[in-house]
Amino acid sequence: MTKDRSSGDPSGIDRSRRHVLKAATAIAAVTLAPGWQLIAAAEAKAPGEPVTDKNRWGILVDTTKMDKATCDVAVDACNSEHGLTKSGHPGQDPQWIRRLDIRDPQTGAAHSLPMMCQHCQYPPCADVCPTGASFRRIDGIVLVDKHICIGCRYCMLACPYKARSFAYRDIEDPKPHSPRGRGTVQSCTMCVHRVDVGGIPACVEACNDVAPGSMIFGDLKDPESEIAKRVSEVVVKRVRADLGTDPGVLYLGV
Amino acid sequence: MNRVVFREVEGRSGSYYALLGGIAVVLLAGLGAAFYIELHGQYVTGMSNQVPWGIPHVFAIFLIVAASGALNVASVGSVFGRIIYKPMARLSGLLAFALMAGGLAILVLDLGRPDRLIVAMTHYNFKSVFVWNINFYMVFFAVIAAYLWAMMDWRLDRYAKPIGFFAFVWRLALTTCTGWVFGLIVARQAWDAAVMAPMFIIMSFAYGTAFFILVLLAAYGWTGRPLGDAVVRRLKNLLAIFVCAALYFTAVQHLTNAYATEHHGVTRFILFEGGVYTAVFWLGQVLLGAVFPLFLLWYPAMAGSRQAIGFACLFVLLGGLSQMYVTIVGGLAYPLILFPGMEVSSSFLDGQVASYVPSLAEILLGIGGIAIAMFMVALVVKFLRVLPLSLADEVADPHHRNPAAKSEEGAEDVAQTPQAA
Numbered sequence: 001m002t003k004d005r006s007s008g009d010p011s012g013i014d015r016s017r018r019h020v021l022k023a024a025t026a027i028a029a030v031t032l033a034p035g036w037q038l039i040a041a042a043e044a045k046a047p048g049e050p051v052t053d054k055n056r057w058g059i060l061v062d063t064t065k066m067d068k069a070t071c072d073v074a075v076d077a078c079n080s081e082h083g084l085t086k087s088g089h090p091g092q093d094p095q096w097i098r099r100l101d102i103r104d105p106q107t108g109a110a111h112s113l114p115m116m117c118q119h120c121q122y123p124p125c126a127d128v129c130p131t132g133a134s135f136r137r138i139d140g141i142v143l144v145d146k147h148i149c150i151g152c153r154y155c156m157l158a159c160p161y162k163a164r165s166f167a168y169r170d171i172e173d174p175k176p177h178s179p180r181g182r183g184t185v186q187s188c189t190m191c192v193h194r195v196d197v198g199g200i201p202a203c204v205e206a207c208n209d210v211a212p213g214s215m216i217f218g219d220l221k222d223p224e225s226e227i228a229k230r231v232s233e234v235v236v237k238r239v240r241a242d243l244g245t246d247p248g249v250l251y252l253g254v
Numbered sequence: 255m256n257r258v259v260f261r262e263v264e265g266r267s268g269s270y271y272a273l274l275g276g277i278a279v280v281l282l283a284g285l286g287a288a289f290y291i292e293l294h295g296q297y298v299t300g301m302s303n304q305v306p307w308g309i310p311h312v313f314a315i316f317l318i319v320a321a322s323g324a325l326n327v328a329s330v331g332s333v334f335g336r337i338i339y340k341p342m343a344r345l346s347g348l349l350a351f352a353l354m355a356g357g358l359a360i361l362v363l364d365l366g367r368p369d370r371l372i373v374a375m376t377h378y379n380f381k382s383v384f385v386w387n388i389n390f391y392m393v394f395f396a397v398i399a400a401y402l403w404a405m406m407d408w409r410l411d412r413y414a415k416p417i418g419f420f421a422f423v424w425r426l427a428l429t430t431c432t433g434w435v436f437g438l439i440v441a442r443q444a445w446d447a448a449v450m451a452p453m454f455i456i457m458s459f460a461y462g463t464a465f466f467i468l469v470l471l472a473a474y475g476w477t478g479r480p481l482g483d484a485v486v487r488r489l490k491n492l493l494a495i496f497v498c499a500a501l502y503f504t505a506v507q508h509l510t511n512a513y514a515t516e517h518h519g520v521t522r523f524i525l526f527e528g529g530v531y532t533a534v535f536w537l538g539q540v541l542l543g544a545v546f547p548l549f550l551l552w553y554p555a556m557a558g559s560r561q562a563i564g565f566a567c568l569f570v571l572l573g574g575l576s577q578m579y580v581t582i583v584g585g586l587a588y589p590l591i592l593f594p595g596m597e598v599s600s601s602f603l604d605g606q607v608a609s610y611v612p613s614l615a616e617i618l619l620g621i622g623g624i625a626i627a628m629f630m631v632a633l634v635v636k637f638l639r640v641l642p643l644s645l646a647d648e649v650a651d652p653h654h655r656n657p658a659a660k661s662e663e664g665a666e667d668v669a670q671t672p673q674a675a
Binding site: 094099100101115124126129133148151152156158162165182240 | 295296297301304366367373374377379385438441592596601602
């Protein structure tokens with residue numbers, strides 16, 4: 001090998017390689033540039049562009065602006081967005097988001113709030129997942145990789161928020177943007193398919209239509225974002241803060 | 255003490271084949287149940303999003319814990335140098351191997367996607383206590399296999415002790431991890447406790463020893479090989495100590511929770527208000543699973559009765575299944591505390607005790623795991639020299655003195671060991 005290399009004309013080979021690389025770079029630049037510009041204009045992430053830890057996506061739920069009906073709007077929007085249907089067996093049906101009615105037994109004060117995956121900074125579900133199927137994206141969204149989920153359901157035991165469901169049945173009418181499969185675990189994706197193209201989660205969108213300001217979605221790390229400004233003004237509640245999971249879903253008024 | 259001779263069981267009799275056939279039927283029923291669940295989807299089980307682990311996990315984890323404990327007899331022989339246990343070390347190792355295989359088979363067949371076993375073997379999240387367990391199980395198989403080999407091949411005899419020592423440490427670590435499967439789950443009121451790991455270890459001693467005695471009594475009873483009282487008496491006493499220790503740990507667990515106001519809810523649930531779980535705890539785990547076996551083992555009128563010991567073992571195993579049921583299903587049925595001090599309700603059954611009614615398929619799958627273990631043992635003793643030809647006192651007991659010598663020493667010694675005459 002060494003002999004062959006030294007006996008050839010290395011300078012000639014290098015030059016031709018350089019030409020090829022230059023040409024390839026030029027073609028790539030010409031082809032990709034308009035696409036990048038378009039995406040930048042839409043303020044969204046390009047397909048294939050990795051997420052970064054410059055963002056931490058979160059949701060602030062203002063329960064003072066929410067009633068049972070508003071919560072139900074959020075639940076319906078989620079079910080419709082992700083094609084979650086009922087089978088007649090409530091215990092086995094998936095619920096990515098649910099209306100939680102809470103009441104203080106000492107004072108009688110009551111609230112309703114939407115409860116879903118809290119997209120923890122330190123998610124117990126991802127800690128215990130044997131294959132790494134449950135994982136936290138670097139921008140804070142906790143997901144299940146349906147391709148490597150073996151359906152052991154250990155994450156469901158570990159989640160302090162009861163946020164996960166198991167697909168007990170075949171999925172009827174699956175949505176392409178919301179991959180699910182029988183025998184695997186599923187939960188709120190914070191509508192990652194929307195977020196990655198600059199949108200907001202379906203529940204937030206639906207709630208704000210009926211009760212503006214009841215759910216605020218945004219980047220907790222962007223000081224100029226509405227959510228970051230709001231959480232810097234008011235004391236928010238993190239559900240089971242004692243567990244130190246540091247949820248990305250925050251509550252106001254409970 | 256005479257030389258211990260190991261010999262395969264003949265295994266040509268009709269009753270041997272009937273035994274194998276009977277076990278095979280249960281085994282196939284278990285596999286059929288797993289196939290049925292896989293074919294239709296897990297909705298045919300009694301499990302739900304509230305109780306995602308049910309009867310199959312109860313059996314699986316019970317067998318895995320028992321597997322670790324079944325190695326006791328070998329450990330006491332190899333590690334602690336008790337000569338009387340050494341002839342039984344091979345059976346102890348084989349049973350540990352088989353119980354582990356049975357437990358893991360259930361665990362795999364109960365996966366939502368058992369076809370993705372290869373994924374579980376190639377994608378590891380090393381922060382997962384489940385992965386720690388998987389690795390402990392795999393090495394456990396290898397260590398037990400090496401241990402058995404070293405014990406059976408005289409050329410490797412000198413390695414038996416160090417391997418036995420390693421196996422002893424390894425299975426303590428293994429059962430610590432199995433206890434951590436629950437002990438590390440901070441979300442669950444019933445589980446989040448350091449005591450889970452040592453409690454699982456002590457329970458493994460009890461369940462494993464009970465399994466071992468049962469298999470030993472069956473094997474020697476059915477083959478007609480002599481089994482002396484010295485061996486049985488020691489195992490019986492060992493079992494009684496382990497059952498007491500398991501009871502102690504259970505008491506410590508609940509008394510600790512009963513002290514802290516935060517845990518009053520779950521303690522009241524398990525001990526008083528949990529319906530089926532309370533019943534299974536007091537009746538299954540405590541009364542039938544511990545107190546009654548202790549009575550059978552210790553009541554003077556029955557002391558030494560093989561039948562009483564056999565029944566005691568069966569009840570200890572029943573207690574083990576009860577304990578796993580209360581721990582796993584009871585722990586899941588008790589609602590998560592999302593807002594401490596508040597009443598919560600939802601369409602997802604928040605704030606409610608979840609109901610779980612196991613399906614027949616789940617029960618068959620669980621029992622099928624035991625059948626896998628028993629089938630392995632029954633088959634292997636026919637092909638490998640696992641069982642000594644005799645475990646009579648004069649063979650097994652290093653302190654045995656022949657009756658003639660005893661009668662020379664005086665009538666008192668003979669009276670103390672009338673069975674030796």
